[in-house]
Amino acid sequence: MLDEELLQERLEQYQPEPLVDTTNVKTKETIESYIINEDENNIDLAKTNFLNFLDHEEIKQSAENIIRKYGVGTCGPRAFYGTTDVHLELEQKIADFMNMEDSIVYSYGFVAISSSIAAYCKKSDTVFIDKEANFAIRQGLTASRSKFVEFNHNDPINFKKQVENVIKNERKPSRKFLIVEGISWKTGKLLPLEEFLKVAEEFKIRIFLEESYSIGIYGDHGRGLTEHFNIDPERIDMIIASLEAALGSIGGFCAGTHSIIEHQRLSGSGYIFSASLPTFLVQACIEAIRLMEDRPKKMKTLAKEFHLFLEETCEYKVHSDPESAFKVFTTKDETNRKEKEEEIHLYCKKNGVHFLKTDGGLVINLYIDLLDKKSRLEMAYKVLKEAADL
Known part of the structure; x- marks a missing residue:
């Protein structure tokens, strides 16, 4: 048996690895949070609503x-x-x-x-x-x-x-x-x-x-x-x-x-x-x-069109598949990429086009209602193009 003094010494020396890495954990106060009110001046491309089922x-x-x-x-x-x-x-x-x-x-x-x-x-x-x-x-x-x-x-x-x-x-x-x-x-x-x-x-x-x-x-x-x-x-x-x-x-x-x-x-x-x-x-x-019906075909049409726009019109570097319902993209200029992404994201946000900024790049979640609301789609195109030309 261990004597009490030796037991305490070994307990003090025992430093197990934490179950969860907390070195990069953000507090609630440091995480940006705001509500997007979709209207004629704002379009929400951050939430996941690919087939327009959230408010059906x-x-x-x-x-x-x-x-x-x-x-x-x-x-x-x-x-x-x-x-x-x-x-x-x-x-x-x-x-x-x-x-x-x-x-x-x-x-x-x-x-x-x-x-x-x-x-x-x-x-x-x-x-x-x-x-x-x-x-x-x-x-x-x-x-x-x-x-x-x-x-x-x-x-x-x-x-x-x-x-x-x-x-x-x-x-x-x-x-x-x-x-x-x-x-x-x-x-x-x-x-x-x-x-x-x-x-x-x-x-x-x-x-x-x-x-x-x-x-x-x-x-x-x-x-x-x-x-x-x-x-x-x-x-x-x-x-x-x-x-x-x-x-x-x-x-x-x-x-x-x-x-x-x-x-x-x-x-x-x-x-x-x-x-x-x-x-x-x-x-x-x-x-x-x-209610699925022809929604996947509509999403394919929208996804490919949006992909082409990002690559050819804005000259962004798009990582995601052309038919993917969400677009992962970044600037082609690798110099100061993070700063450029931040600039693009902030400009779009200020001009009513809201999407995500992650460690892997910028992320836009599409939804098929954009095919029927051309003015919304054109608004997104216009702002993204202006951001790319900054």
């Missing part, structure tokens, strides 16, 4: 009717008084929409991604991820404690090289997973899905596809990359996505085979321990899928 009258009326029947929440997890017939209807609707056997709905998009990863990937597994993988994916891997190997952004050749290197050096074979984003949260770039699938299938690697920013946007019916590239969804083990982007609600889902989805009902922590998604938000998703 039919969706609001349908959600109100559900509140009158079910209230605003079940106050319990899905497996404990938290499931209603509306939850089951949405899960079936998503499965049918994605051409998959089954689906499961979570109450928070971030947790849908992180929990579903942790439900399958274990400490002894090897997971291959993009160097630009989003925070939700990385949190899922932290929870799983799996070994992860990074490859260059959207680079299937480098991915194959990393797989071969792992296989060559591992002492005993491990289960292997590939987790990729259809549209990168950070760069807006489109994943070359077929090339990644070929490598994964060659080495028998399980494939998880995260489609938060491609569902509702890519493919003629908004089914994401499988429809966009005409790829059989059965080649993908699981499709994961937030319901908080194109569908304009809250929550997230996973779609796959019945056995893959059923496993999460017993081991998906975000499903087991979180209160279920409020029923009126479930209904909002059902209505959004029903």
